Amino acid sequence: xxxxxxxxxxxxxxxxxxxxxxxxxxxxxxxxxxxxxxxxxxxxxxxxxxxxxxxxxxxxxxxxxxxxxxxxxxxxxxxxxxxxxxxxxxxxxxxxxxxxxxxxxxxxxxxxxxxxxxxxxxxxxxxxxxxxxxxxxxxxxxxxxxxxxxxxxxxxxxxxxxxxxxxxxxxxxxxxxxxxxxxxxxxxxxxxxxxxxxxxxxxxxxxxxxxxxxxxxxxx
Amino acid sequence: xxxxxxxxxxxxxxxxxxxxxxxxxxxxxxxxxxxxxxxxxxxxxxxxxxxxxxxxxxxxxxxxxxxxxxxxxxxxxxxxxxxxxxxxxxxxxxxxxxxxxxxxxxxxxxxxxxxxxxxxxxxxxxxxxxxxxxxxxxxxxxxxxxxxxxxxxxxxxxxxxxxxxxxxxxxxxxxxxxxxxxxxxxxxxxxxxxxxxxxxxxxxxxxxxxxxxxxxxxxx
DNA sequence: ACCTGAACACCGTTCAAGT
DNA sequence: ACCTGAACACCGTTCAAGT
Numbered sequence: 001x002x003x004x005x006x007x008x009x010x011x012x013x014x015x016x017x018x019x020x021x022x023x024x025x026x027x028x029x030x031x032x033x034x035x036x037x038x039x040x041x042x043x044x045x046x047x048x049x050x051x052x053x054x055x056x057x058x059x060x061x062x063x064x065x066x067x068x069x070x071x072x073x074x075x076x077x078x079x080x081x082x083x084x085x086x087x088x089x090x091x092x093x094x095x096x097x098x099x100x101x102x103x104x105x106x107x108x109x110x111x112x113x114x115x116x117x118x119x120x121x122x123x124x125x126x127x128x129x130x131x132x133x134x135x136x137x138x139x140x141x142x143x144x145x146x147x148x149x150x151x152x153x154x155x156x157x158x159x160x161x162x163x164x165x166x167x168x169x170x171x172x173x174x175x176x177x178x179x180x181x182x183x184x185x186x187x188x189x190x191x192x193x194x195x196x197x198x199x200x201x202x203x204x205x206x207x208x209x210x211x212x213x214x215x216x217x218x219x220x
Numbered sequence: 221x222x223x224x225x226x227x228x229x230x231x232x233x234x235x236x237x238x239x240x241x242x243x244x245x246x247x248x249x250x251x252x253x254x255x256x257x258x259x260x261x262x263x264x265x266x267x268x269x270x271x272x273x274x275x276x277x278x279x280x281x282x283x284x285x286x287x288x289x290x291x292x293x294x295x296x297x298x299x300x301x302x303x304x305x306x307x308x309x310x311x312x313x314x315x316x317x318x319x320x321x322x323x324x325x326x327x328x329x330x331x332x333x334x335x336x337x338x339x340x341x342x343x344x345x346x347x348x349x350x351x352x353x354x355x356x357x358x359x360x361x362x363x364x365x366x367x368x369x370x371x372x373x374x375x376x377x378x379x380x381x382x383x384x385x386x387x388x389x390x391x392x393x394x395x396x397x398x399x400x401x402x403x404x405x406x407x408x409x410x411x412x413x414x415x416x417x418x419x420x421x422x423x424x425x426x427x428x429x430x431x432x433x434x435x436x437x438x439x440x
Numbered sequence: 441a442c443c444t445g446a447a448c449a450c451c452g453t454t455c456a457a458g459t
Numbered sequence: 460a461c462c463t464g465a466a467c468a469c470c471g472t473t474c475a476a477g478t
Binding site: 120144148166189193198210212 | 328331332335336337338339340343346347349350353354357363364365366367368369371372373374375376377378379380382383385386387389390391392393394395396399400401402403405406407409410412413418419421422423425426428429430432433
């Protein structure tokens with residue numbers, strides 16, 4: 001029975017709990033978006049996938065926005081923080097950053113929600129911050145510099161997640177190449193780099209810049 | 221007459237050109253969004269502000285998305301690139317980056333459009349890239365490193381623009397402070413920094429890291 | 441307490457009919 | 460060539476009526 005894990009929530013005299021719990025709605029939303037993407041994700045579709053009427057959802061989630069907030073916090077548990085406490089601080093930080101970028105590259109619409117959602121409403125997000133902050137603290141980064149370091153990394157990660165979704169030829173100047181000779185030449189040169197996607201080259205460059213700077217904040 | 225600048229487009233025998241040109245639609249959209257924000261920006265509202273029926277817009281713009289693309293490219297002309305060629309390369313770069321962030325902080329919904337729109341469809345955006353690329357080239361940044369440098373800066377700028385829009389207390393852990401002692405302490409310490417907004421402190425930190433790294437790419 | 445079905449208040453977009 | 464007005468195909472959300 002897939003209900004077994006919900007037994008604790010069941011009240012006496014009620015043989016079956018409703019299917020519309022936060023974890024189940026979140027899981028259904030994640031599945032649906034994985035299958036058909038964010039553009040076609042509707043409350044109607046979500047309800048259909050759960051076998052209920054659309055209006056039933058509103059007994060459990062106040063709005064579509066709230067469902068997306070649940071999803072955002074859930075997605076955060078997929079970010080790889082296993083390096084902290086197990087690897088050197090900078091290795092752990094790189095591993096975290098790459099995984100964070102990759103996950104939000106496949107969940108771009110969650111970025112705008114994440115960026116303005118207070119951590120009080122997102123416990124898993126807070127868990128992640130705590131782990132990263134602990135990693136920086138034990139690397140002897142001064143306490144006052146921890147939040148700016150995380151925010152700078154996170155801003156770079158969010159922006160880079162957008163960039164992953166961009167078409168490969170986004171910088172091809174085409175017919176306008178004559179009016180932008182220097183940039184066009186730079187784009188051509190950049191293509192020469194073998195085996196690495198443009199977005200990955202830029203992400204590595206920026207990430208190394210930030211990691212290096214954070215390293216120089218460390219107390220002796 | 222505000223029509224004077226449109227004289228070149230006017231055909232003989234037609235006393236008045238339509239009001240629905242790309243620059244006029246763009247200007248109206250910018251005015252409307254400045255007044256009431258992106259959330260309430262609709263094709264109906266845009267049409268009303270131009271004195272036409274909503275359907276009339278579709279003779280000139282294929283979709284709302286296209287109007288937003290026009291707007292994105294227009295907004296790009298407001299980014300301050302005057303430092304390039306007039307100031308040291310790093311001063312010009314900082315000036316450009318701050319102004320770029322500030323503008324997109326007030327036009328957050330354009331970020332997702334910008335991030336995936338090919339430059340061929342955005343001539344003003346391309347102009348900006350050319351100016352920045354020229355600035356880096358005359359600072360003797362190797363050609364192959366120019367695009368990764370710009371992309372890394374831009375990703376950081378976009379992510380930081382989101383952060384500006386975040387509520388000031390986004391990191392206040394409240395009742396969850398016990399489960400996140402290190403992060404909560406870091407947030408409290410971060411607040412001590414006098415006179416500067418949290419988002420600005422993080423932006424400065426990250427920007428200096430990137431500018432520093434770009435500086436180290438320069439050929440002698 | 442929680443579900444259904446119908447309805448509401450919007451959206452963006454299309455299209456026949458006009459000039 | 461370009462506008463109007465009506466219509467269409469959705470959305471998210473509300474709410475009375477049921478159990």
